[in-house]
Amino acid sequence: MKLQYSGQEQIPVDAGTVWTFVNDPDKVGHCLPELVEMTVHDPTHLDAVVKVGVGPVRGKFRFKFELQPDEAARRMNMKISGGGFGSALDLTAGADIVGVDASSTLLNWSGEAVMRGPIAAVGGRVLDAQARKLVEQTFANVRMTLSAVGP
Amino acid sequence: MKRKEDPRFLQGKGHYVDDVTLPGMLFMALVRSTYPHAEIKSIDISEAMKVHGVKAVITGKDLEAAGLGWLPTFHGLDKQMVLAIGKVLFQYQEVAAVFAETRAAAADGAEAVQVDYEPLPVVADPFTAKKDEVILRPDRETKTNHIYHWEVGDRDRTARAIEGSPKRVRQRIWFQRCHPAPLEPCGCVAEFDTMGRLQFHVTSQAPHVYRTAISIVTGIPEDKIHVMSPDIGGGFGNKVPVYPGYVCAIVGALKLGRPVKWIETRTENLTSTGFARDYHMDIELGATPDGRLTALRVSTAADHGAFDAAADPTKYPAGMFGVVTGSYDVPVAHAEVDAYFTNKAPGGIAYRCSFRVTEASYAIERAMDILADELGIDAVELRRKNFVKKEQFPYGSALGFTYDSGDYHQTLEKALETIGYQALLKEQAEKRARGELMGIGFSTFTEVVGAGPSKHFDILGIKMFDSAEIRIHPTGAGIVRTGAKSQGQGHETTWAQIVAEELGLDPQNIMVEEGDTDTAPYGLGTYASRSTPVAGAAIATAARRVREKAKKIAAHLLEVGEGDVEWTDYKFQVKGVPARSVTMKQVAFAAYTNPGPNEPGLEATNYYDPPNMTFPNGTYIAVVEVDRETGEVTIRRFLAVDDCGTVINPLVVEGQIHGGLTEGFAIAFMQEIQYDADGNNLNTNFTDYLVPTSLETPHWETANTVTPSPHHPIGAKGVGESPNVGSPAAFVNAVIDALSPLGVRHLEMPVTRDKVWRAIRDAEAGKT
Numbered sequence: 001m002k003l004q005y006s007g008q009e010q011i012p013v014d015a016g017t018v019w020t021f022v023n024d025p026d027k028v029g030h031c032l033p034e035l036v037e038m039t040v041h042d043p044t045h046l047d048a049v050v051k052v053g054v055g056p057v058r059g060k061f062r063f064k065f066e067l068q069p070d071e072a073a074r075r076m077n078m079k080i081s082g083g084g085f086g087s088a089l090d091l092t093a094g095a096d097i098v099g100v101d102a103s104s105t106l107l108n109w110s111g112e113a114v115m116r117g118p119i120a121a122v123g124g125r126v127l128d129a130q131a132r133k134l135v136e137q138t139f140a141n142v143r144m145t146l147s148a149v150g151p
Numbered sequence: 152m153k154r155k156e157d158p159r160f161l162q163g164k165g166h167y168v169d170d171v172t173l174p175g176m177l178f179m180a181l182v183r184s185t186y187p188h189a190e191i192k193s194i195d196i197s198e199a200m201k202v203h204g205v206k207a208v209i210t211g212k213d214l215e216a217a218g219l220g221w222l223p224t225f226h227g228l229d230k231q232m233v234l235a236i237g238k239v240l241f242q243y244q245e246v247a248a249v250f251a252e253t254r255a256a257a258a259d260g261a262e263a264v265q266v267d268y269e270p271l272p273v274v275a276d277p278f279t280a281k282k283d284e285v286i287l288r289p290d291r292e293t294k295t296n297h298i299y300h301w302e303v304g305d306r307d308r309t310a311r312a313i314e315g316s317p318k319r320v321r322q323r324i325w326f327q328r329c330h331p332a333p334l335e336p337c338g339c340v341a342e343f344d345t346m347g348r349l350q351f352h353v354t355s356q357a358p359h360v361y362r363t364a365i366s367i368v369t370g371i372p373e374d375k376i377h378v379m380s381p382d383i384g385g386g387f388g389n390k391v392p393v394y395p396g397y398v399c400a401i402v403g404a405l406k407l408g409r410p411v412k413w414i415e416t417r418t419e420n421l422t423s424t425g426f427a428r429d430y431h432m433d434i435e436l437g438a439t440p441d442g443r444l445t446a447l448r449v450s451t452a453a454d455h456g457a458f459d460a461a462a463d464p465t466k467y468p469a470g471m472f473g474v475v476t477g478s479y480d481v482p483v484a485h486a487e488v489d490a491y492f493t494n495k496a497p498g499g500i501a502y503r504c505s506f507r508v509t510e511a512s513y514a515i516e517r518a519m520d521i522l523a524d525e526l527g528i529d530a531v532e533l534r535r536k537n538f539v540k541k542e543q544f545p546y547g548s549a550l551g552f553t554y555d556s557g558d559y560h561q562t563l564e565k566a567l568e569t570i571g572y573q574a575l576l577k578e579q580a581e582k583r584a585r586g587e588l589m590g591i592g593f594s595t596f597t598e599v600v601g602a603g604p605s606k607h608f609d610i611l612g613i614k615m616f617d618s619a620e621i622r623i624h625p626t627g628a629g630i631v632r633t634g635a636k637s638q639g640q641g642h643e644t645t646w647a648q649i650v651a652e653e654l655g656l657d658p659q660n661i662m663v664e665e666g667d668t669d670t671a672p673y674g675l676g677t678y679a680s681r682s683t684p685v686a687g688a689a690i691a692t693a694a695r696r697v698r699e700k701a702k703k704i705a706a707h708l709l710e711v712g713e714g715d716v717e718w719t720d721y722k723f724q725v726k727g728v729p730a731r732s733v734t735m736k737q738v739a740f741a742a743y744t745n746p747g748p749n750e751p752g753l754e755a756t757n758y759y760d761p762p763n764m765t766f767p768n769g770t771y772i773a774v775v776e777v778d779r780e781t782g783e784v785t786i787r788r789f790l791a792v793d794d795c796g797t798v799i800n801p802l803v804v805e806g807q808i809h810g811g812l813t814e815g816f817a818i819a820f821m822q823e824i825q826y827d828a829d830g831n832n833l834n835t836n837f838t839d840y841l842v843p844t845s846l847e848t849p850h851w852e853t854a855n856t857v858t859p860s861p862h863h864p865i866g867a868k869g870v871g872e873s874p875n876v877g878s879p880a881a882f883v884n885a886v887i888d889a890l891s892p893l894g895v896r897h898l899e900m901p902v903t904r905d906k907v908w909r910a911i912r913d914a915e916a917g918k919t
Contacts, residue, residue: 002829059262062265083185084262085262086183086185086262087185088185088186088268090270114829115831116185116186116187116242116829116831117185117242117243117831118418118835118836120831120833
């Protein structure tokens with residue numbers, strides 16, 4: 001099943017700082033909610049293990065991340081694939097970094113997730129809310145981490 | 152007589168494969184594909200091997216290296232990957248097998264196996280497959296998704312007859328993909344004993360075929376394989392194929408030198424083992440203005456999934472679909488089936504029906520109602536007008552079957568009288584006048600079962616005979632063994648009764664043993680309603696051979712020539728002298744103590760090659776009410792009048808009919824294995840694939856007529872599958888009859904309440 005999400009985060013730092021942040025796989029990885037472990041392979045690839053709960057099913061998902069920066073457009077695309085308990089998740093997400101002023105940046109993000117396996121069969125009953133939470137929380141964590149750093 | 156096996160089951164003393172526990176036994180879990188179509192870039196087992204208790208992991212490459220990468224499918228037209236090699240072709244396909252000390256460790260190990268997939272385009276229906284834009288099986292010589300074309304009948308004459316018919320109807324009818332869903336999923340325990348012999352406990356409907364197939368696949372000599380099928384918690388065709396998990400368990404037991412148990416989960420059973428149906432049928436009927444059929448034509452696209460694993464006889468890739476002319480005297484007909492590969496689970500098994508008979512029966516019974524509606528003729532009258540008449544039997548159908556016997560008019564009339572059809576019609580008219588939706592649906596089906604005559608039928612080249620061995624002990628008790636295998640059909644009762652009736656013995660003292668290939672004679676197993684038509688005939692014939700032998704011993708005891716002895720009133724007597732007689736019990740004792748000039752002992756074996764199929768039939772009537780506001784369908788009454796020939800045990804027959812009707816009800820209203828456009832299976836457990844409980848199941852009314860099969864030793868035709876074959880059309884016809892005042896002509900199964908509600912809403916919107 002396909003799930004689509006989008007949202008916006010307003011971050012109180014300049015666009016350059018945000019762009020540098022989202023190009024750092026270690027920093028992006030640590031924004032994943034319920035992160036258990038993470039391995040950065042190179043500037044654009046990392047593996048992560050996160051705790052996931054879908055309905056009564058709770059366990060770990062392993063993900064491979066690929067960052068695909070488009071510097072000219074100030075857009076960070078991400079390809080995320082992985083899964084767990086017999087299910088697979090393929091997620092493509094993109095974030096446009098739009099500088100508002102010297103101390104404020106908008107992060108406009110959208111994503112599409114494709115679920116396969118028993119979790120997909122659970123369907124909209126619980127999956128949509130869980131997946132949305134995962135994606136929204138990641139970008140919210142980006143904002144919170146950068147906000148803590150401050151302008 | 153009550154079922155002999157029931158006390159055991161009711162007291163929880165059944166012995167199923169998961170009850171088999173052996174010293175040192177390991178457990179197997181399978182890694183399954185999350186993708187419906189993807190290249191396997193790598194499989195990393197390193198983390199799995201670190202899981203506490205995991206002993207080994209095998210992959211497709213391991214099996215391929217050992218020459219065990221592929222498994223032949225049962226009707227010989229295809230082969231199936233045991234574990235995926237190179238790519239996966241359906242979601243939940245077997246990718247790797249993990250062996251561990253406990254079931255939990257095996258599951259944890261399977262979870263830890265990392266498979267890197269590269270997704271490929273998905274083909275999720277046969278019509279897309281037909282375009283050949285994505286070739287799913289490049290391993291095959293022919294680079295197409297088309298598996299086979301099969302046809303029967305006279306294409307040109309049928310076309311001319313249809314075109315020349317004053318009245319023609321045409322309808323696309325899809326018999327949805329469904330699943331037998333036995334409550335006990337598949338499983339096995341594999342062990343190589345101290346002699347190096349494979350001891351294989353398995354939930355199999357056809358143990359001997361398994362033994363032969365395992366030998367062919369693994370190269371283990373057949374004498375080194377012992378297959379034991381214990382009690383089975385439902386089969387319904389699902390336990391006929393040999394599944395990849397079985398091969399993996401055997402390989403694991405061989406590799407690790409320890410017994411291996413593998414029991415499927417519910418999800419594994421629903422997503423990877425043999426599904427049923429999935430036939431898209433374009434059916435056309437030609438008729439005269441007064442409703443006499445002139446021709447039938449049906450063209451079908453069959454979705455076979457990733458491998459052609461339909462367990463059909465070699466010469467019949469579309470099974471007995473040629474019975475699509477049903478109970479009707481159709482002058483000319485043509486049927487064709489084209490099968491395609493898709494990215495779905497393989498299968499196409501006979502779910503409680505003879506091969507593809509349910510699809511055929513549903514198509515003709517729906518089409519007859521559509522024709523009746525368009526002609527403005529009562530559906531009963533149309534059927535009555537076109538039935539094969541009893542004096543026409545044996546009847547040669549336009550598509551090549553020779554129907555053995557039947558009296559369709561008698562069965563219909565009995566059903567009409569029993570249900571009170573005229574009163575129902577009156578009530579329906581009154582309700583329609585008030586805007587209420589009441590429907591009366593008929594299915595006057597004929598099925599073809601008892602495969603089958605060796606000149607036509609084989610599985611993997613093995614002719615579809617069946618067998619029986621009877622031994623009568625000195626005290627008059629006995630044992631009967633057959634090549635069939637009960638999964639709830641009541642063989643322990645029915646077989647004992649056949650022997651008892653033929654030999655004048657007490658059925659309570661006739662033991663029935665099946666499922667052990669070391670002791671039972673070779674047989675093709677139980678499916679496609681073949682037990683009583685074939686194995687039952689073998690039992691009766693073997694019993695008669697016992698009686699012939701007993702007659703010689705009786706002559707010795709009576710001190711007369713054999714020609715002077717007759718079998719009367721369940722005993723041997725001197726002809727015309729009832730006072731001089733001996734019972735079978737006395738003869739049995741003499742067979743071991745005083746056989747005279749005869750060979751000692753009292754036993755016989757028979758391998759029965761049926762001269763023809765049998766043709767059970769019936770009239771089923773469903774009466775429904777449809778709630779106009781919610782689309783809720785209420786089954787008010789359901790009557791099944793079956794003609795299965797000679798009835799051996801009425802209680803067993805009634806039980807079979809109740810079970811089959813409940814399954815037919817589920818198919819009509821609840822069950823579908825759905826795939827989304829991306830190839831995701833959406834019905835992976837019993838919360839999404841519904842099995843009716845006693846709360847939903849209607850009250851079943853049953854009755855019967857008897858036209859014995861002229862070629863069966865005791866006239867029996869088989870009944871286990873009639874209710875599943877016949878009932879879906881009755882249910883759907885009743886719902887459509889209820890909705891017909893709104894102009895609704897057809898709804899696809901399952902006829903869920905939302906589908907009915909939408910049909911009502913759309914119809915009413917169209918009117919306004």
